Amino acid sequence: MKQLTVDLGERSYPIYIGEGIISGLAATLANHKIGTKSPILVVTDENVAKFYLAQVKDSLEAGGYRVATAVVAPGEKSKSLAVLEDMITVALEAGLDRSSAVIAIGGGVVGDLAGFVAASYMRGIRFVQIPTTILAHDSSVGGKVAVNHRLAKNVIGAFHQPEFVLYDTATLKTLPEREIRAGLSELVKEGFIWDREFVEWFDANTDKLLALDSEALAHALYIGCGVKATVVSQDEREGGLRAILNLGHTIGHALEAVSGYDELLHGEAIAIGMVGAAMLSEKLGNPGSIAVETERILRKLGLPVRIPSHLDTDAIMSALMHDKKFKEGTMVFIIPTAIGEVEINSNVSSVWVREIVERLKGEA
Amino acid sequence: MKQLTVDLGERSYPIYIGEGIISGLAATLANHKIGTKSPILVVTDENVAKFYLAQVKDSLEAGGYRVATAVVAPGEKSKSLAVLEDMITVALEAGLDRSSAVIAIGGGVVGDLAGFVAASYMRGIRFVQIPTTILAHDSSVGGKVAVNHRLAKNVIGAFHQPEFVLYDTATLKTLPEREIRAGLSELVKEGFIWDREFVEWFDANTDKLLALDSEALAHALYIGCGVKATVVSQDEREGGLRAILNLGHTIGHALEAVSGYDELLHGEAIAIGMVGAAMLSEKLGNPGSIAVETERILRKLGLPVRIPSHLDTDAIMSALMHDKKFKEGTMVFIIPTAIGEVEINSNVSSVWVREIVERLKGEA
Incomplete structure (x- = not known):
């Protein structure tokens, strides 16, 4: 144990x-x-x-x-x-x-x-x-x-x-297979925000994880919970740092809301959101390899990485503007600056966000 | 101010x-x-x-x-x-x-x-x-x-x-006069549990308080809030000491429940409960003067000091046994040991409680 x-x-x-x-x-x-x-x-x-x-x-x-x-x-x-x-x-x-x-x-x-x-x-x-x-x-x-x-x-x-x-x-x-994949999405997110080594381990152990190998699951949960525990310990009441746990969630929540909470599982929505955040990262001047690598690993886990094309861009943007993480009107995104590192960026232009939403609705 | x-x-x-x-x-x-x-x-x-x-x-x-x-x-x-x-x-x-x-x-x-x-x-x-x-x-x-x-x-x-x-x-x-009297009941309670001098001041200033004299009210609220603040500061999460604030509330809550919450105001119910607690105190060997004095001051404030005779004793006892302050089946009462002092007594016999309830239903 x-x-x-x-x-x-x-x-x-x-x-x-x-x-x-x-x-x-x-x-x-x-x-x-x-x-x-x-x-x-x-x-x-x-x-x-x-x-x-x-x-x-x-x-x-x-x-x-x-x-x-x-x-x-x-x-x-x-x-x-x-x-x-x-x-x-x-x-x-x-x-x-x-x-x-x-x-x-x-x-x-x-x-x-x-x-x-x-x-x-x-x-x-x-x-x-x-x-x-x-x-x-x-x-x-x-x-x-x-x-x-x-x-x-x-x-x-x-x-x-x-x-x-x-x-x-x-x-x-x-667990049904689809839920396993969606759960792994939130787990690998702990790596994307904090622990490059964990992302690499995830990449190397995808098959074991999808096969529900006990030892691999226990390790992944141990590291994933550990990352979250470290972040929460430093910010129990969500004053600031804890926001990094929301990598992928800003777009993810909007997709869940617009699709009526029954089309996408939470983990699927945030997988798409993590790709979106990585694409925004490139627009902010960070290496394009972050988005490429994020998308590759999420695909390997069998997760969706594109927005279902029937979802309306205006509806998504409207849901984004109501997300409570847009404190006092300012647009805040959790942006990956490398694999295993993120920043809280409160100056993300809504024009860029719309561009990325459109791009995510394109061909997979 | x-x-x-x-x-x-x-x-x-x-x-x-x-x-x-x-x-x-x-x-x-x-x-x-x-x-x-x-x-x-x-x-x-x-x-x-x-x-x-x-x-x-x-x-x-x-x-x-x-x-x-x-x-x-x-x-x-x-x-x-x-x-x-x-x-x-x-x-x-x-x-x-x-x-x-x-x-x-x-x-x-x-x-x-x-x-x-x-x-x-x-x-x-x-x-x-x-x-x-x-x-x-x-x-x-x-x-x-x-x-x-x-x-x-x-x-x-x-x-x-x-x-x-x-x-x-x-x-x-x-405020309607009846609510003023009921409010003063909870306020003088802070004196009964903690501050003899405050009870004496209350006794000497009843007329001013009932006439809503601003200075008297401000003083009474200042001292009353102060007592409560002192107790709460020592026990924010209700681990123990804070229970003393419930003087009169055990019987009081039962009376409110049995009378359907519309016959007695909260302050009236706890006035009766404070007299009951003082009567229990005498059964536990403390001076009878505590009950006499408690009743005299509450009467002076125009508060009821007897249980309305139509309320059923069995129903009151049943409500008492369900009071959440009877932790794990033990019967706990806040008992005055002097004017301005109380103890948390967890060994009060339900036979005594029934006797006191019956006595409180007698002639006023």
């Missing part, structure tokens, strides 16, 4: 990564002083519940825990205040108190929702994350939890750090 | 108390580095809006601020996730960003609701409180913000400290 620490002072917590470690959950809770006196709420979605809910519930009960469960529909629609209210109902009816904990088993949706339940129930109880997707490595580091509003994603939330994260690589083997 | 500081390290903030100081709001915002670039959301209720909303909006706009307003219905029903969602809609449509602030003008309901809007919008933006009731002195110190769930009050919320609190004693003069 690998272990790394997200260093946030008194809110520091460990991430455990290994194959089959979910079976030791009850013991890990006990190690983290989450006792058996107060009930625990396990939140998951229908897809994940099929594989793991009975097993987790049984092993927790065998460890002496009283367990309430809440199973939500898969997908972004469950990140709503209405579902949050349902979760609070379950928590109240099960008698959760301030010594209780909420355990999220699932991808980013479940983590974000259950995390906000934990953040807001009785003004904050303890939280444990068990990510079951590669993409969720991202939401499992940093404490950002939220639900959506019909006008904007993730706009109602909190910063609420977990007690620990338990990443069982065995749970990743039930 | 009086000023005191709630000392919470980097989350410390001042409380300004004085007559007419609301007219200086724009300047005070500027002093606290809340700039004019990002829009501000002012939240209030229909009753308060009539008196102050136009004035505040005009003076903020004169100071260069863009102001969005949200006016909610008065009363606890506005502390709901549905109203929270409406507030977030207003905030998004007005273009509030991470540099924006939410200003609450009103009583505890408005403060709790607007505070949770500020705590959760984009995972937390700045918050300013302008309490317009005496009771709201309580919710304006300590950062506890929340909305209700149909099964429990204040169960969905956060700890979110304001940038500053501005207490304009002139705004208290439009």
